[in-house]
Amino acid sequence: xxxxxxxxxxxxxxxxxxxxxxxxxxxxxxxxxxxxxxxxxxxxxxxxxxxxxxxxxxxxxxxxxxxxxxxxxxxxxxxxxxxxxxxxxxxxxxxxxxxxxxxxxxxxxxxxxxxxxxxxxxxxxxxxxxxxxxxxxxxxxxxxxxxxxxxxxxxxxxxxxxxxxxxxxxxxxxxxxxxxxxxxxxxxxxxxxxxxxxxxxxxxxxxxxxxxxxxxxxxxxxxxxxxxxxxxxxxxxxxxxxxxxxxxxxxxxxxxxxxxxxx
Amino acid sequence: xxxxxxxxxxxxxxxxxxxxxxxxxxxxxxxxxxxxxxxxxxxxxxxxxxxxxxxxxxxxxxxxxxxxxxxxxxxxxxxxxxxxxxxxxxxxxxxxxxxxxxxxxxxxxxxxxxxxxxxxxxxxxxxxxxxxxxxxxxxxxxxxxxxxxxxxxxxxxxxxxxxxxxxxxxxxxxxxxxxxxxxxxxxxxxxxxxxxxxxxxxxxxxxxxxxxxxxxxxxxxxxxxxxxxxxxxxxxxxxxxxxxxxxxxxxxxxxxxxxxxxxxxxxxxxxxxxxxxxxxxxxxxxxxxxxxxxxxxxxxxxxxxxxxxxxxxxxxxxxxxxxxxxxxxxxxxxxxxxxxxxxxxxxxxxxxxxxxxxxxxxxxxxxxxxxxxxxxxxxxxxxxxxxxxxxxxxxxxxxxxxxxxxxxxxxxxxxxxxxxxxxxxxxxxxxxxxxxxxxxxxxxxxxxxxxxxxxxxxxxxxxxxxxxxxxxxxxxxxxxxxxxxxxxxxxxxxxxxxxxxxxxxxxxxxxxxxxxxxxxxxxxxxxxxxxxxxxxxxxxxxxxxxxxxxxxxxxxxxxxxx
Numbered sequence: 004x005x006x007x008x009x010x011x012x013x014x015x016x017x018x019x020x021x022x023x024x025x026x027x028x029x030x031x032x033x034x035x036x037x038x039x040x041x042x043x044x045x046x047x048x049x050x051x052x053x054x055x056x057x058x059x060x061x062x063x064x065x066x067x068x069x070x071x072x073x074x075x076x077x078x079x080x081x082x083x084x085x086x087x088x089x090x091x092x093x094x095x096x097x098x099x100x101x102x103x104x105x106x107x108x109x110x111x112x113x114x115x116x117x118x119x120x121x122x123x124x125x126x127x128x129x130x131x132x133x134x135x136x137x138x139x140x141x142x143x144x145x146x147x148x149x150x151x152x153x154x155x156x157x158x159x160x161x162x163x164x165x166x167x168x169x170x171x172x173x174x175x176x177x178x179x180x181x182x183x184x185x186x187x188x189x190x191x192x193x194x195x196x197x198x199x200x201x202x203x204x205x206x207x208x209x210x211x212x213x214x215x216x217x218x219x220x221x222x223x224x225x226x227x228x229x230x231x232x233x234x235x236x237x238x239x240x241x242x243x244x245x246x247x248x249x250x251x252x253x254x255x256x257x258x259x260x261x262x263x264x265x266x
Numbered sequence: 267x268x269x270x271x272x273x274x275x276x277x278x279x280x281x282x283x284x285x286x287x288x289x290x291x292x293x294x295x296x297x298x299x300x301x302x303x304x305x306x307x308x309x310x311x312x313x314x315x316x317x318x319x320x321x322x323x324x325x326x327x328x329x330x331x332x333x334x335x336x337x338x339x340x341x342x343x344x345x346x347x348x349x350x351x352x353x354x355x356x357x358x359x360x361x362x363x364x365x366x367x368x369x370x371x372x373x374x375x376x377x378x379x380x381x382x383x384x385x386x387x388x389x390x391x392x393x394x395x396x397x398x399x400x401x402x403x404x405x406x407x408x409x410x411x412x413x414x415x416x417x418x419x420x421x422x423x424x425x426x427x428x429x430x431x432x433x434x435x436x437x438x439x440x441x442x443x444x445x446x447x448x449x450x451x452x453x454x455x456x457x458x459x460x461x462x463x464x465x466x467x468x469x470x471x472x473x474x475x476x477x478x479x480x481x482x483x484x485x486x487x488x489x490x491x492x493x494x495x496x497x498x499x500x501x502x503x504x505x506x507x508x509x510x511x512x513x514x515x516x517x518x519x520x521x522x523x524x525x526x527x528x529x530x531x532x533x534x535x536x537x538x539x540x541x542x543x544x545x546x547x548x549x550x551x552x553x554x555x556x557x558x559x560x561x562x563x564x565x566x567x568x569x570x571x572x573x574x575x576x577x578x579x580x581x582x583x584x585x586x587x588x589x590x591x592x593x594x595x596x597x598x599x600x601x602x603x604x605x606x607x608x609x610x611x612x613x614x615x616x617x618x619x620x621x622x623x624x625x626x627x628x629x630x631x632x633x634x635x636x637x638x639x640x641x642x643x644x645x646x647x648x649x650x651x652x653x654x655x656x657x658x659x660x661x662x663x664x665x666x667x668x669x670x671x672x673x674x675x676x677x678x679x680x681x682x683x684x685x686x687x688x689x690x691x692x693x694x695x696x697x698x699x700x701x702x703x704x705x706x707x708x709x710x711x712x713x714x715x716x717x718x719x720x721x722x723x724x725x726x727x728x729x730x731x732x733x734x735x736x737x738x739x740x741x742x743x744x745x746x747x748x749x750x751x752x753x754x755x756x757x758x759x760x761x762x763x764x765x766x767x768x769x770x771x772x773x774x775x776x777x778x779x780x781x782x783x784x785x786x787x788x789x790x791x792x793x794x795x796x797x798x799x800x801x802x803x804x805x806x807x808x809x810x811x812x813x814x815x816x817x818x819x820x821x822x823x824x825x826x827x828x
Binding site: 066073086094095100101102103104113114117124128131132134169193196198211213259 | 638647704707709
């Protein structure tokens with residue numbers, strides 16, 4: 004009798020919520036995300052990729068490789084035919100670098116903001132519009148004390164807005180600020196810069212060399228992603244020897260960002 | 267083969283045109299509320315049209331406005347030729363959506379050739395119902411008659427309400443009950459017929475043609491043929507117009523955006539309904555307002571009058587859409603955003619709206635294509651973003667074929683669907699892209715370029731002073747000399763350097779990074795890690811691109827490698 008009344012109650016609730024909630028009693032794992040590649044194998048091996056329908060924070064100091072990671076991710080998304088948006092809080096995006104990194108500039112909506120208020124409002128509008136493969140918010144050059152003043156409910160709203168959508172919300176900052184609203188927080192740190200050696204005949208001019216790039220150390224500060232086992236088993240070297248020794252720490256990887264002329 | 271023609275007639279066309287343009291009068295205006303239209307020079311306004319309820323109330327054509335005003339239950343409106351024109355154009359659009367062979371007989375009457383439509387719509391009655399439905403969609407109530415003869419269809423539509431189907435051979439019998447007033451002829455002829463006691467078409471058809479010809483001439487023969495339903499003529503085809511325009515003249519000038527939006531929305535609804543009837547969409551909308559001369563500018567207006575300029579001030583706005591659309595609500599939002607950004611300087615007296623038509627976009631993308639933003643929603647979002655950050659700070663970067671640094675321009679962002687591009691699976695993409703392309707170093711540009719002091723030794727930079735901090739140059743690459751456009755005013759000549767700089771103080775941009783991070787947002791493990799890192803990084807290094815501007819004689823930072 005009790006079982007039948009429970010079933011009746013359940014069916015009544017399901018009937019009342021029909022059209023608004025698909026399956027109210029089905030367990031939904033909020034940490035199960037579709038992961039897509041960042042375009043950097045080492046990063047994919049470390050974090051599994053960028054989660055769709057979630058917020059990812061990439062933080063680090065100046066010259067730590069945040070922009071390189073951003074360009075790589077945007078290049079991959081736009082190459083897949085997805086429409087992406089870049090909210091540039093301090094108007095620092097370089098289209099030439101983006102083009103060199105492989106971004107299809109025609110599929111990238113670039114919003115050049117002047118301050119963080121504009122950036123947050125623009126982000127809100129873009130997320131609400133929907134349909135973007137990635138919405139990247141570049142707050143790298145905004146002082147930390149300014150970003151810290153952003154109320155937590157703003158990040159919470161962003162998280163809820165991208166939830167259950169195919170949009171990747173990527174934040175670039177100096178320090179993580181979204182707290183538990185971010186499903187993945189990665190810290191980047193600049194490694195050693197790589198320069199080509201000056202040729203022997205250029206004694207007269209010892210600076211005749213080229214910047215080849217620099218290494219980037221990545222740490223996972225926080226991750227709520229459930230990484231598939233097959234992704235964890237990816238060989239990060241892929242036949243090429245990294246120039247810096249890999250740290251023993253399992254939560255740390257190194258990748259290299261190269262300049263276009265180093266090829 | 268018997269040809270079939272349909273006539274669509276709008277009874278009380280003048281009244282319906284006004285009601286269509288002013289829904290506030292309500293649909294009930296035609297059925298219940300008495301409405302009289304007046305026209306003429308201001309003191310001599312007289313009634314030119316009225317609905318049946320007004321006639322029942324005692325209104326007669328030619329009454330002055332003062333006389334009509336004595337009827338308390340009769341609403342008085344001005345006749346609007348603009349709205350009549352728009353209603354007629356809308357009527358044509360509606361019937362063109364059914365048949366391409368249309369005759370524009372009169373402002374209130376159109377004829378269609380129904381040949382070949384049976385396969386599409388079914389029997390004559392179904393075609394007639396479809397015509398009535400489509401005309402109703404544009405805000406007009408139509409009478410529809412179908413017959414094998416054009417003139418019979420016209421007279422049946424004018425004489426019978428609703429839908430009338432007249433089978434071939436029954437024309438004379440069916441038209442017989444109609445009054446002779448439905449015939450289009452001179453008033454004198456109708457007076458003669460009235461004096462003869464001929465009131466119906468049946469009575470007219472019974473008159474001998476020869477005697478009628480002797481008394482009324484060829485007009486009498488024509489009227490007899492019309493009454494018997496035997497007069498034949500060919501259809502005069504009208505050319506489909508590509509101009510979609512609506513206009514509205516306001517009794518009281520509108521100053522605020524909210525009431526204006528209401529009016530614009532109404533016009534857009536009408537335009538979109540017309541376009542939908544023709545299976546077209548909007549590519550651009552042009553609005554033009556006639557503005558009321560403001561009191562403060564009377565002197566200026568007077569001076570302009572003296573110079574011979576028109577005294578009516580106008581305001582124009584063009585809304586160009588990247589993809590054709592037909593959603594009136596979306597168009598209204600876009601227009602509102604445009605008007606908010608640049609509002610008219612004075613109250614609005616008259617509104618003109620023109621739509622540039624285009625074929626509607628194909629909504630279906632490939633099955634394996636990633637979903638993109640909805641173009642209509644995206645357009646609204648872009649308009650809102652443009653209002654937020656400025657039109658020039660939004661869009662799509664397009665590289666310019668030049669060696670000049672920062673050579674790109676902003677273009678309008680348009681989502682282009684790639685029908686033939688098949689989406690590959692994510693895993694395949696990971697390997698393919700990762701192997702094909704190494705990670706590129708990103709450059710963060712400082713806009714505008716920041717001034718910097720550089721110490722040189724043997725023409726090589728060895729020390730950099732930026733924002734009060736001193737940095738030692740650890741490694742450098744350069745100078746990469748470039749110049750161009752020397753024949754123009756904005757010539758450029760620069761020596762670029764890539765520098766690895768070690769700052770003894772805090773870093774330039776990421777100064778806060780070296781401060782202790784807020785503990786509250788990190789757990790213990792994270793904060794320990796950060797602390798350890800902070801201790802190790804005593805001196806901050808960075809990779810920068812600086813340049814010496816030979817024309818401005820100074821050093822600047824272009825950006826940092828990040």
